[in-house]
Amino acid sequence: METLGIQSKEGFGEYLGLQEDFGHSKKAIFVEVQDKIKTRIAGWAEQFLSQAGNEVFVKAVAMAMPNYAISCFKLPIGVCRDMEKAIRNYWWRGNKQKKSVHQMSWDRLMKQKRFGGLGFKDIQCFNLAFLAKIGWRLTQNPVSLLATVLRDKYFLGDSFMDAYKGRKTSWGWKGIFEAHKVLKQELGWRVGDKSSISIRDDPWFPKPPTFRVRPRVCLQGTKVCDLIDPVSNTWNADVIYEGFERDDVVPILSIPLSRIGCCDRLVWHYNVTRITRSNPGTGWWYAS
Incomplete structure (x- = not known):
């Protein structure tokens, strides 16, 4: 800052919809993602869409909104469940005078269509899949900038597949390491x-x-x-x-x-x- 003469201040607010400063409450950090989904759903709930139109909205809009957050960090389970609850209530919504009835379990609707479901995403599993993709990239490209930084900080001298979670590590690394177990189960040697x-x-x-x-x-x-x-x-x-x-x-x-x-x-x-x-x-x- 002194060398280049650049002015700076503490923190820079939000970046791509997430707070720059991670506090002790991780749920509070991602509450804005939840609020955006609920706001969008509330606006669409007034539209008279067919069931097929609602399905497209849920898959292409509501479940796609948290993609950036879940591709970088592991969301708390409570946050994932709150998002799914808002989407479930929209899907089974009734009218203002009558409470909606959930005619089928959400677990069944999350199955693929060929297995009797509608293909809705399990946000928690989708979160782990995104993080496992980062782990796969660390394995395939160990000389990348991200792999080099994480290796020097968390698993010096070892490969990503041999890394440990460690103590007092960052929230981002903890999320990637959670997907480490998923990745390890699905990898094999050619x-x-x-x-x-x-x-x-x-x-x-x-x-x-x-x-x-x-x-x-x-x-x-x-x-x-x-x-x-x-x-x-x-x-x-x-x-x-x-x-x-x-x-x-x-x-x-x-x-x-x-x-x-x-x-x-x-x-x-x-x-x-x-x-x-x-x-x-x-x-x-x-x-x-």
């Missing part, structure tokens, strides 16, 4: 140069839900590279048949191996961009 994948401990086996496999006790190898013929760069069928149960052999042999020496790397199990290269019946797909 077999590349086979040097870093543990047969018993890492999720590399192409079969949900755990994506892990338990070999027989007689298997001596500890890394996936021990299952591959180094000369032909193909799976060693004899070792696999001897070391694994019969039901686990075919999924392992169906995993394609790199011909150009790609490195092992983490992949997202359910990334839709990789469905075209999936192995039928395994629920697994691979990055090129």
Whole structure:
């Protein structure tokens, strides 16, 4: 400030709809987001929209308004429930003389349409999904500015997947770390140069839900590279048949191996961009 001659003051109010200064009450910080949703709903409640029009409004407007807040911070559960309550009351609203009746549970309406619901979002789960996306970016781009700052401050010398929550950390980091557990459950290894994948401990086996496999006790190898013929760069069928149960052999042999020496790397199990290269019946797909 002294060098550049820039005037400054304590705090700068709001930024993108959120208060700059986070106090002790996190619920009070996000109350403005709640109020905006309630104000918008109150205005639309006077409109005579069809049920289909109300569905579009709820999905495209009401549930999209807190997107910036939930993409950066973990909202308190009470805040998420208050938002959903306001949206529920709008959806099942009656008239001024008669109280609305909720004819179906909100949990059912949040299911996809093919499962009998309407596809409304669970705000709390959507919040965790946004934060897990940040964690995925930290994993995929560890040299980015955000990853560098967080690594130097919270998990020095370790990868994001090995980080700990720590004590007296920021609200933003605590939110990202909450999604860390969600992310960890859905990540798996794509077999590349086979040097870093543990047969018993890492999720590399192409079969949900755990994506892990338990070999027989007689298997001596500890890394996936021990299952591959180094000369032909193909799976060693004899070792696999001897070391694994019969039901686990075919999924392992169906995993394609790199011909150009790609490195092992983490992949997202359910990334839709990789469905075209999936192995039928395994629920697994691979990055090129």
